[in-house]
Amino acid sequence: MSRPFFVALREVRTYLQDKGDLAFSLLLPIILFALMYGAFGGGILFHGTANVVNEDEGGAYSTILLEQLEAIDSLDVELLSAEDAEAKLDNSSLLMVIYIPEDFSESLAAGEPTELVFRQRGNGGDEGQIVASIVRGVAEGMNQQFQVHNEVNSALAGFGIPQESISATVQQYLDQERAQPAVVVNEQTVGTSVDPVNMFLPGIVTMFVLFAITLSARAIVEERKKGTLERLLTTRLSVGQLFAGKFLANVSRGFVQTLILLVLAYIVFQMFTPLSFIQSLFIVLIFAAAASALGMVIAAIARSEDGATWIAVFFTMVMVMLGGTFFEVGEGSVFYTLSQFSINTYANNALNSVIAEGGSLANLGVELGILAGVAVVGLILSRILFKVMPGGK
Amino acid sequence: MAEEFLVAKDLHKSFNERKAVNGVSFSIHKGEIFGFLGPNGAGKTTTIRMLSTVLEPDKGDVTIGGHSIKRDADAVRALIGVCPQDLALYEDLSALDNMVFFGRMAGLDGKEAREQAMKHLKMMGLEGRAKGKISKFSGGMKRRINLAIALVGSPKLLFLDEPTVGIDPQSRNNIYETIEGLRDKGMTILYTTHYMEEANRLCNRVAIIDGGKIIALDTPHNLKKQIGPPDKVTLEDVFLKMTGRSLRD
Numbered sequence: 194m195s196r197p198f199f200v201a202l203r204e205v206r207t208y209l210q211d212k213g214d215l216a217f218s219l220l221l222p223i224i225l226f227a228l229m230y231g232a233f234g235g236g237i238l239f240h241g242t243a244n245v246v247n248e249d250e251g252g253a254y255s256t257i258l259l260e261q262l263e264a265i266d267s268l269d270v271e272l273l274s275a276e277d278a279e280a281k282l283d284n285s286s287l288l289m290v291i292y293i294p295e296d297f298s299e300s301l302a303a304g305e306p307t308e309l310v311f312r313q314r315g316n317g318g319d320e321g322q323i324v325a326s327i328v329r330g331v332a333e334g335m336n337q338q339f340q341v342h343n344e345v346n347s348a349l350a351g352f353g354i355p356q357e358s359i360s361a362t363v364q365q366y367l368d369q370e371r372a373q374p375a376v377v378v379n380e381q382t383v384g385t386s387v388d389p390v391n392m393f394l395p396g397i398v399t400m401f402v403l404f405a406i407t408l409s410a411r412a413i414v415e416e417r418k419k420g421t422l423e424r425l426l427t428t429r430l431s432v433g434q435l436f437a438g439k440f441l442a443n444v445s446r447g448f449v450q451t452l453i454l455l456v457l458a459y460i461v462f463q464m465f466t467p468l469s470f471i472q473s474l475f476i477v478l479i480f481a482a483a484a485s486a487l488g489m490v491i492a493a494i495a496r497s498e499d500g501a502t503w504i505a506v507f508f509t510m511v512m513v514m515l516g517g518t519f520f521e522v523g524e525g526s527v528f529y530t531l532s533q534f535s536i537n538t539y540a541n542n543a544l545n546s547v548i549a550e551g552g553s554l555a556n557l558g559v560e561l562g563i564l565a566g567v568a569v570v571g572l573i574l575s576r577i578l579f580k581v582m583p584g585g586k
Numbered sequence: 587m588a589e590e591f592l593v594a595k596d597l598h599k600s601f602n603e604r605k606a607v608n609g610v611s612f613s614i615h616k617g618e619i620f621g622f623l624g625p626n627g628a629g630k631t632t633t634i635r636m637l638s639t640v641l642e643p644d645k646g647d648v649t650i651g652g653h654s655i656k657r658d659a660d661a662v663r664a665l666i667g668v669c670p671q672d673l674a675l676y677e678d679l680s681a682l683d684n685m686v687f688f689g690r691m692a693g694l695d696g697k698e699a700r701e702q703a704m705k706h707l708k709m710m711g712l713e714g715r716a717k718g719k720i721s722k723f724s725g726g727m728k729r730r731i732n733l734a735i736a737l738v739g740s741p742k743l744l745f746l747d748e749p750t751v752g753i754d755p756q757s758r759n760n761i762y763e764t765i766e767g768l769r770d771k772g773m774t775i776l777y778t779t780h781y782m783e784e785a786n787r788l789c790n791r792v793a794i795i796d797g798g799k800i801i802a803l804d805t806p807h808n809l810k811k812q813i814g815p816p817d818k819v820t821l822e823d824v825f826l827k828m829t830g831r832s833l834r835d
Contacts, residue, residue, distance in 0.1 A: 199690045207678050420674035424735075427638045427668040428691035429660060 200438025252298025409488020486571025692739025726757030
């Protein structure tokens with residue numbers, strides 16, 4: 194009965210002796226973690242660029258508008274020619290451009306309304322929408338200043354006070370008001386912008402474990418290619434034991450790689466308790482078993498390494514898309530119904546529950562039961578398929 | 587009368603309507619080297635795959651050491667060692683690791699597997715390369731390891747499927763001497779080859795198979811006698827006379 198263990202051990206030894214493979218598989222979780230840390234580890238604030246075509250070059254009010262935009266810390270101002278802007282909008286290298294029309298200053302000086310034009314592809318993109326919002330705020334401030342100037346000028350029109358003097362005094366009060374505003378916005382940072390564990394770690398972990406499907410899928414084909422499959426079948430190793438050994442090796446490999454990822458998350462983000470860490474490892478182990486068993490099903494039917502790899506990649510992508518790894522799947526939709534056929538759904542739910550909601554394994558009977566069931570049924574099915582496939586045994 | 591160790595009765599095997607083996611029957615006596623000769627596609631390898639429990643016959647049965655391949659395949663596997671025509675080695679492992687692994691698969695414990703591995707590596711003249719990776723070995727060394735692996739677990743019946751293909755005369759001679767040594771120790775061997783001088787040198791009896799059927803079975807001497815004086819006729823002459831000169835796929 195120890196033969197599956199020796200098959201698994203041989204696989205692991207092969208894995209450990211292939212320096213390239215070993216470095217890749219151990220570095221992969223570390224690189225993935227570094228990317229996660231870079232994306233979520235710091236409190237990065239918005240910084241965008243306002244791409245402006247100023248057709249009112251030298252105009253007093255367009256100059257004021259640009260000075261006010263440049264004074265905003267989170268914004269850079271990039272001046273473009275109209276031709277350049279159109280070309281960049283055409284090839285999508287820019288999604289939103291602000292046009293200051295030729296008569297902008299002249300109209301404002303005459304007390305006539307004017308406009309800023311936002312030309313954008315689609316909705317202008319996230320950055321474009323935020324920049325547009327900032328520019329609207331600045332334009333709104335200018336509008337209010339004009340309103341104040343106009344109202345005061347109208348009110349003092351009959352008193353014989355020179356208009357320049359009125360304007361200078363009004364501007365002085367407005368500048369004072371801007372320096373000491375009545376309402377101050379106070380920003381308080383209470384943590385990183387996105388909690389990486391809550392949002393992404395379960396999905397990344399489950400996606401990572403799913404790589405086990407590809408590894409398992411190639412397990413039998415590789416033996417066939419080396420010629421060792423037939424030799425093994427003439428020894429006292431049964432086909433069931435061979436499959437069990439391959440399964441054990443791939444579960445171990447997937448689990449160890451994920452362990453590195455979780456340990457790094459534990460140490461650097463400090464987002465696990467000892468209990469939630471152990472519970473997460475248990476969930477990952479059961480999920481790795483389910484993923485490896487599905488890989489063995491592919492292994493049983495694949496007749497070439499390329500065939501095995503492509504079936505596994507297709508299967509993995511479908512599981513990841515349906516399983517809520519990249520986006521939440523809303524209840525009640527067709528997509529939600531389909532997601533119930535993805536093992537990722539149950540693994541993500543279980544990990545989210547343990548990591549983010551402080552849940553315990555005792556409340557995850559359905560998820561763990563389904564994953565364990567997939568592991569058992571997958572292994573049995575792979576054995577049956579290997580027997581009934583042409584040239585099978 | 588010599589004891590029959592392997593008895594094949596009326597073996598049939600088809601692949602997609604094509605009959606690869608069509609009613610093959612023969613027996614191998616304990617302690618003899620039985621040559622199994624035939625042109626490409628004659629049914630040799632399919633027959634060996636059935637005898638070694640890899641393929642199940644569509645019809646007929648084989649008993650090895652009294653155990654049926656259909657009803658008691660595990661007991662049969664405990665008696666056989668197989669050296670396949672194509673190399674079947676883990677290139678990324680050392681020679682010793684390969685042999686110990688297959689020893690464990692043959693049911694040996696760790697100590698026995700290691701002892702047998704070293705013994706057979708020595709027999710093949712490879713004890714100094716025990717820890718060398720197979721991927722670094724020459725073709726001849728790989729062939730010798732391929733044969734050595736078949737010997738771990740002390741099988742009673744050895745299937746050698748063209749064990750000397752594509753190797754230098756030194757390695758080939760080493761394999762001949764190993765096989766003769768095994769015969770002297772009473773090992774039963776089924777041997778396939780395309781080299782007729784090998785069969786003439788090593789085999790006690792020879793079966794010639796063509797079109798999935800055995801068309802001749804006797805000692806090399808008696809087969810040669812069928813077409814001329816045994817000292818003037820070669821086994822290759824017999825083979826070509828019986829199987830024809832047309833090219834095979």
